Amino acid sequence: MVAESPVPEAAISEILQALQKARGYIDDEALQLAATMTGLSPVKVEELCTFYSLLLREPVGIHVMRVCDSIACHMAGAQDILAQARQHCGVEFGEVSRSGKLTVIPHVCIGMCDRAPALMVDDEALGPMDKQALTRLLAQLEADVWKPS
């Protein structure tokens, strides 16, 4: 990736995404590695990691569910979706559920306002969600039978 970039620094987002894919999240070691590869300071890499909400700096479950809580979804009941998901996990947002299968994170608009309330599981955007649909989804995730379409 570095070789394909006009300057090494330009490869940073791709490198971080690849590292996150491989490790689930960007741990300190991955952060240092990305810094060394691009010649950016670790502070600069951390600036990027904390700026982009799709990059994660904490350990997460096998699946990450990002529930949109921006305006359109909020109007359509995002808070209920979030509450239900949190209750299912039994831990706070951002933490790994007891089963280790899931982390739920409130998230800014994911561009699915027309299908509010929307959410994203790993790389897949889903919506509109309601209580039943979410219950089904959560059960599939727990049973490891959920597949992205």
Next chain:
Amino acid sequence: MKHVFFLDGQETPFIPGQNVLEAAIAAGQDRQIPYFCFHPALGSLGACRQCAVKMYPHDSKHPPRITMACLLPASDDLQLVTLEADVHTEHREIIELLMTNHPLDCPVCDEGGQCHLQDMTVQTGHSVRHYSGPKRTYRNQDLGPLVYQEMNRCITCYRCVRFYQDAALGEDFGVFGSRNRVSFGRLEDGPLESPFSGNLVEVCPTGVFTDKVFRHDYVRVWDLQQGPSVCPHCAVGCNTTPGARLGTLRRIRNRQNPEINGHFLCDRGRYAFPYVTAHSRPLQPRLKGETSRQEAVLRQLASRLEEGRSGFLGSPREDLQSNLGLFALADCLHAPFAAVTSSWAEALAQQCLALPQAPSLQEVAAADRIVVIGDLDSIAPMAGFAVRQALGRGARLTVLASSRTGLARKGDYRPLRPSALPDVVSRLADDPCLQGGRLPVLLATAETLGPAGLFALRKTLEKLPANARAGAFVNRPNLFGAAYFAADGHTERLQQALRQREIHHLLCLGADPLGEDWGAGTWRTLSPGLDGLALLDMVDSQTARAAEALLPVAAFPERAGLFVNYEGRIQAFAPVYRREAQVLHSAVHGSAFPEAAGGMKHPLGPPPPLFWLGRLAELLQVHEAWQQRLDFYLHFLCPTAPDPESPGVLLPDTLRARFAIAALPTTPTVESGQWELDIFRWYGGETLADTAEDLQSLAPLRGLRVHPDVQAEWATLQGPCGQLHLPVIPCEDMVQGVIAIDQEGFAELGLYPGDPVEVTWEQGS
């Protein structure tokens, strides 16, 4: 042609290229336009939206509109208004938004009373918070001993990160998060690494970053006595504003001098001041190590001087008048005088003075081809800062040094042994690193380059285009001043007189010939021939401990004086405060100051050196002659004494020309395979700074730095004046064959940078 626009009907002058806010601040009209993210040295960002003004177009087709003053280029006859209700509402509402999360902290905030946010809030009339929800809170970081963080107070103006990353090119501080969770700090807790970290305190317009050293002995800013002073910690001579209260110095802040330090200071300049309040500072006259009455010490010293077998030793650490006072006294008594402690240092000073006019730091910042020789940041940090500013504007930097210094990481690094420098420097004129530039500038740390290197630098400069400039730096405030009247061979003559027993007594001013000054090894071997040594100084040193008579002197912010900086710029500093009276039993002794308790004529702390020298001249009955000589020399060097508020006056070229004849100094030859010495310093290291505990807690380990190729834990170095046993610190960045030690080590060995040295490597301790 004069350019003006109109702000609320008032004419506001501007220079083309300025924005409206900048011009209004310069014209003293900033009361009309509140602002946050703009900073004169960091520029406009347009992020805070606080600086709204209403612009009336010249025609009637367009309605008036509100715009940001910091983003609006000033142009002729602009009609701007801030006094209308909608502008005022905008100001008030923006500040209310910025204040949403701000704690109601002012009574317990160190920034209170000097807070830009406080001022702007009062100015815009925002007094009631409509938001009643929970406020955002942060965990603060421990950023080391110098800067305190309280993140909840942030208004996200980004000034801190723009300073730290963009201006100071620091890499360990940044901005994290997004939206309303933005925070500013390090990756993890730990001391800030930049030598300029203290400026966060001044650029942050709120109480997020405050001065952690000031905090130990805090006082509200309106209770501070402040005045114009000059930093005494290196040859740059940054302008400072010391603040004192109840006779003790509490803090140092920047005083703007656009030609030198602009809006900033280095951490040495800001945090080295506790030498003034250190427990070890001598405050009472001492005779043979015992506190004594001033008259007794003076009489003893006068009787020594009367014998006519005394030598006089000045110092580049002391100001111009004090050195001149000492010189004048030596002159009256026909006694030998030297301004520096070794012939090497004398040659160094002369070669520095022989350089043509050095560039101001403002000019350095505008240079486009820069060569730095040695570790500039560790000697004169603000010169390193000016190089960073030039880098920010696209300058090309080449660094010649024996290790990869902070600046070397930002430019082309050429690893070189110090003994190779004179040769390389003499060939720089044809080097591609200086070609094609508009303004080439060469900056050297004088000690690493050495007298021969400085000579080569002067010759190179003659071959470069006429506008090329060079400057040489030391970590002493007054090398130019002290060296000016140190004619050729004075130091050698003084030492020779001692060797041949022509003199057996030495009167020193601010020098440490038996401690860590250059050539201390030689002085130590000569010291058995000394019957007595007298010292005027403000810090405890090895020489002070060995002195027969010690006369304490006022610290720099406690007195007036002149320093001559690396450009030959004479700058004045004024007394900012007076020390608290050291009257212990005044109630018992009535109102008169008790003679028995020290009998000081100056009950308010030690007097300046000139007071002591004047008293000595009186006792020796040469006062009139002494005063005449002093006045004459002073008038000669500095016909118009600068005002402390002025930017200083430059030494006339005719005075420098005297040194242009300085000949090529001899250099030791280093055989291949021989080890050679370079000096290791860090930005907080300097004689006065060494007593500042907080700053020194950041000091790197003492030891011998060498390339990790060497498999040894200890080493013994052998020099003409002694040997040195030091732990080995492997340093990836060092050039092979070079050993870096601190100045104390050089003093011990009796060697100089670039000298060959004998080493025995050892395993285990």
